[in-house]
Amino acid sequence: MRESGLRMALTLLIIGAICGGLLSMVNGFTAPVIEERAMTEFLQALEGFFPEVEDYEAQEIGDEVFYYCTDNSGNFIGVVGQVKADGYGGKISYDLAVNNSGDIIGMRISSHGETPGIGDVITREEFQSRVIGLNYADPISPGVDVDTVSGATISTGGMLSSIRRVMDIIGENFMTN
């Protein structure tokens, strides 16, 4: 087993190539499955907000994606934004649904790092009900118009300021009529 440099480089090349090839093959099988599952998951969420949604068109604003939803007769029924907020335990990513007249009709937290038992109140009705029904024109400043949940001020405050930001975006881009 000569320890020559060539042999060392060659060994790593062979092992590297085999590993690389194997991985991309496996990825070939799994990637479509992952893609397709993520899509169905999002579609279900979309139908949760707008049962009669037929088609949607994705639009990227900043680093967030907004889905412009239309029903089977093609008229605009609402917008769903995949957006992020700053929480106590880091980024919270969630979907916010606004109907065509600009009222919030629902939201779904997709991932968060809030402290279990305290910060995760944002996933429950108790917090979300405070925001449902608000129009994009209404002011939402934490603690003034919509009070934060005591004990989880950072999480809920973060969510409220992010919702305010998202509502402004939706207001400008989609509420043109």
Add this chain to the structure above:
Amino acid sequence: MDLTMSIVIIGGLGVLFGGLLAYAAKRFAVEEDPRVEVVTDLLPGANCGACGLAGCSSAAEKIVAGEIPVDSCIPGGKKVADSICEVLGIESVASGGRKVAEIHCLGTKDVAPDKFDYQGVRDCKAAMMYSGGFKACAYGCLGLGTCVEACPFEALSMGANGLPQVDTEKCTGCGVCAKACPRNVIHIELADRKAKYIPCNSKASGKVVRQACEVGCIGCRACVKACPNEAVTVENNLAVINREKCTDCGKCVEACKRGIIKDVGTVLVLK
């Protein structure tokens, strides 16, 4: 497309690092004597420092370079010294025989009372900070087990009487306990030798010892007179037996008024 690209990238990275490592192996090759690694494996690896070096690997380097004697690894003893000689191809030197730790104190709680009740950290060095230790005798063993903690070979254990006991099988004579003991009660002596020794460490005058301890040497010189081959001398109120001259005749044991002279190697299980 994915397949070829991933093979190229990972394979490429592999060959890049393979080449770099090969080049580095040549360019930055440090001439290291392969025997050093072999000798390091032979050494016990307790990094006890008995050979006076930081650890076994540096000791191995010095042994292979010949800067320190082959048998300088005391815990290793003859067995390790011989195997190193085989590796280095030099004839095995007669090493001085096995050395073992010896506790030079018999002062248990009932025979050597305390000056005050010490409630501090259970560590001899810490106890020494409180006016030199809670024991009436200023030289005796405090029995808080610093040596037991320090021993890398777990050869020391705390006896029921509050004094440490040496397991002569496990003890390799590395001397870590002797260094750890703030009162130098532990001495590293040759183990298998027929002789007597005086298990006391007190340099105080006879009058002081009488108050401090019932089994302390008061320097009365009875043993010095009794010994037929002048093996016993008294240095600052403490009788010491010279092991070369001592013929293990036992005359001093009878002469000693306090009966504290013991055989070398006896594990002192006291009353």
Add this chain to the structure above:
Amino acid sequence: MSTLAQEFSKGLLKENPTFRLLLGMCPTLAITTSAFFGFGMGVSVFFVLLCSNIVISVIRNFVPDKVRMPAYILVIATFVTITDMVLNAFVPELHKALGIFIPLIVVNCIIMGRAEAFARKNNVIRSILDALGMGVGVTMSLTLVGIIRELFGAGSIFGYNIMGTAFEPMGVLATPPGAFITLGILLGLFNYAFKRLGIE
């Protein structure tokens, strides 16, 4: 050379990677917030350990010593990425919970430890047995910690509510300090148990 049976059984108790060799502490602390996650992580580590032990013991004579580390890491990383992809495709809920700790199985001390300490020196059969023993040992330990943290942290095991509604769950167990303290006490108990069972 210990017998084949010993090769397997040592991984379960005598040399249990988590409680005796103190390997793989990072995932043990991080994802055992529930028994299912603990079990899922245990099985993934088990799968990667088994495959990498086999491959490493097969190629151990061809790999020059200087590049031993990168070569083994390549093999382990391949199996980890495969596990990552398979979990992402078929068990998404587990994949989301384990998150960054799946890629970190590559540097998990158990696998690298077993590869270096064992697979490099023994033939394939012994390596397989060692991987089986260690793998089962890890899965048991992770599931055990998961059960304890879920039982007291959320009053349920594998999601089934055990402690009834009156039980006020100790939320702290789901947080990082809870993980450290639970594992610390468990280690103490295991040391005590091993001492009593006389397993040195």
Add this chain to the structure above:
Amino acid sequence: MHLLAIIFVAILSNNIVLSQFLGICPYLGVTKRIDTSVGMGMAVIFVMTMAAIVTWVLDLFLLQPFGLEFLRTIAFILVIAGLVQLVEMILKKTNPALFRALGIYLPLITTNCTILGVALLNVQSGHNIIETVVYSIATGIGFTLAMVIMAGIRERLELVNMSNYLKGAAVTLVSAGILSLAFMGFKGMVTL
């Protein structure tokens, strides 16, 4: 301002050892003494930053253009292992004194979760090059801070008379838990 927030979060509120659970194996092993912890900490900061930069560049120019995100783990760990071994060889030859102080930790660092963890976190949270460097250095400092504090605690623990079932890793983990509780106090102060 954003960089300051990254530094604060990386060192205190989201400390890589105490709240992300990365690098626990060396954490239990090396924190027996303060000087070994500092030595390890310095080595980790150096390797972590170097690895983060190289992996970030690799990801930008090699993986992202071809959409091979799934190769991230394998490519990163290969680069890290190769780099660490290279650094070890170069250090051993050019600066033996530094090698004796830091070198012994290098093989330990290859299998250290923090290095790969930070490399992946940098890329996953879409940091640009400056943020990557700042985040890596800050995380390294956070790691060293946690280790030195723990080493200080453990050196005092040696003198405490406790049952020897708890000695060693068990008591370290429990005190790390309390330390992590303290660090949780910083959590809400600054958000990224």
